[in-house]
Amino acid sequence: MTRLVLLRHGESTANAGDVFAGHLDVPLTPAGVLEARAAAAGLAGWCPDVVHASPLVRAAGTAAIVRDLLAPDVEVEHHSALVERHYGVLQGLRRADARARFGAEAVACWRRTPDGVPPGGESLAMVHERLRPYWHEELLPRLESGRAVLVVAHGNSLRMLLAHVSGRQLREASAVEIPTAAPLRPEVRLPAR
Template structure:
């Protein structure tokens, strides 16, 4: 049965600085590269046929470090549909200072809710509206051909995929947080139904 492996990128510079990143292209930190190496080590025994990633450098660099660690070269598709959610006016702002300005509850809603976007940005619902059609058309298309697929993307693009696969409600997804560079391995049926799930933390 085909496997789908989802990985959020390793720690980025703005993760370290506790800033909203969104579509701003920031590099990995040394810790982020080490996290990517550890993810590659955890996946060293897996046969993977194709990789998908976003158009943002932190995801692409994570994938590069992972495949180098695994000693493999994978055909790779890069697509904006897998980009992080766009944080709009919050991009570049420090999260703690933003919470002081707008209140912790409001910032938590902007970060975690399904359908409330930050000012001039995307909600998770809006992110899913671009991520899931691409996932269903392209990534599940590979799964249906029996391929094992690695997706290295972002907290929210991957959250939208997990929400769909795990059939989470709008309320349940509030508690979903994906750690940096921790592989989530699904065994899927050719139709894309989840048969098993393992988090390689």
């Protein structure tokens, strides 16, 4: 039985505009709402005991849609540790404009290397550390008790959560592509007790 499903939010207005959203609270597009419904349809027959979500509206909205279709009696718990990484000077910029302004190499380094930090923002390694208490204190105890958990968050927070869940190295986890609203069922590596 699948104990953990990770789900990136459906398409947001920032995704549609090819904009770095980060901590900006952007809504789902109509296509994103349909993606969330399709994700729930793809999970039909699986019922989460617990739903965790980032409080940012694109993830919270996706979580609410999926929960309503799979397990309407389960409360959605919002966890600030699950928010998207802070993109600093890149937030609100279109990707093409960011590459033109800062250089394609710098933007690529900031986006997908564990220690790349956009000015004023967070590195992936910082997001990984931010998620450590959530993994150990919130998610892991529920998984160890046999509960089925749905986590709805963002591309980068899910990449770094995968590093905790599966024991992947940060560089490997940083390279994982996570499409919008495509459920992931990672193999959970529980620590030896």
